[in-house]
Amino acid sequence: MSAETAWKHKDLVGIQPLTRAEIELIHDTARAFKEVLARPIKKTPSLRGKTVANLFVEPSTRTRLSFELAAQRLSADVVSMVGTDSSSFKKGETLKDTALNLQALNIDFIVLRHSAAGAAQFLAERLHAHVVNAGDGSHEHPTQALLDTYTMREKLGGGGLAKLDGLRVVICGDILYSRVARSNIWALTKLGARVTLVGPATLVPETFRELGAEISHDFDSVLPDAQVLMLQRPQLERQGKTLFPSLGEYTSLFGLTKERFKRCRPDVILMNPGPITRGVEMDSELADGPNSVILAQVTNGLAVRMAVLYLLNGGRGPEGIQP
Ligand code: CP
DSSP: OOGGGSOOOSOBOOSTTOOHHHHHHHHHHHHHHHHHHTSSSOOOOTTTTOEEEEEESSOOSHHHHHHHHHHHHTTOEEEEEESSTTSGGGGTOOHHHHHHHHHHTTOOEEEEEESSTTHHHHHHTTOSSEEEEEEETTTBOHHHHHHHHHHHHHHHTTTSOOOOTTOEEEEESOOTTOHHHHHHHHHHHHTTOEEEEESOTTTSOGGGGGGTOEEESOHHHHGGGOSEEEEOOOOHHHHOSOSSSOHHHHHHHHSBOHHHHTTSOTTOEEEOOSOOOBTTTBOHHHHHSTTBOHHHHHHHHHHHHHHHHHHHTTOOSGGGOOO
16 A cells, blocks of 8 residues: 555545545455455454444434444454434533534544534544534435445456446435435546436435536436436435425435336446335335345445545555454
8 A cells, every 4th residue: 555545534424535646545455354344354453452432312223233242253243223212311411512522432432423514524623533424414424325336346347346436326316305315426527437316306406516426307307328227215304305296206206116127227336325105216126136236335344445445444454344
């Protein structure tokens, strides 16, 4: 690893501050961890003696479990706080005080999911501990974009990791409220891909062009050129108001139905960060079909999160991984 590509960040709060070389370093490191995960004993001592606290103030299945498992596979100790009902959040303790108390327990990493955009950055500026953003409101979900782009590179790489320059990626759905979409737009454009955002005008505002993406409100017209289709569910829990007439109407215009799928390239890659709302943003059989890499995304999330924790801890890229 050259000095130019060495990891320099204390925290991972978003994709926006990363360079292309840093994203590729995470991917190269994740690839090495996938080899570790294929061994009979799926562990390395890289984080032995360190402690990772998962602080998930919002619900999660994939991200929380894979961060827990990633820390365990790296031989760290792991503690988790989930939701607000069983912690002192319920008694009015603030996020800052909660995090300072974790740090007082000599926690080395805090992995935070929170409903407020900027929550991870807020903690990163106040703690000595490393902070990893596991999703902050509608802002960023950096490890999701890292695992999504890793999955594309792996799928297209023929045994290696392909470059994504010129790749045509369509992200369809609730872009306005999607931290996954924002982080993916940053990651994909840094990696040279061409991103088109699709959805109703209420969920895909023109301002997203400023991030380097194209915009369309006609799903059918963009399907024939798409090499990757990323389907995003309508995030009704965040919208708080009606932004389209009904789920049925949404699906008729922006759902990947079997009929609409006929317009796609035969080798189109279908992605969904999960949770899937089957029959809304995509047909259930397509989600389980041969073009889908949805479960590969989940598998790769573990290796990518191992790579992130390892690099934040001072790991020196793939060549520094202890057997
Ligand atoms: N993709 C994702 O963040 O899923 P979870 O909310 O289940 O973690």
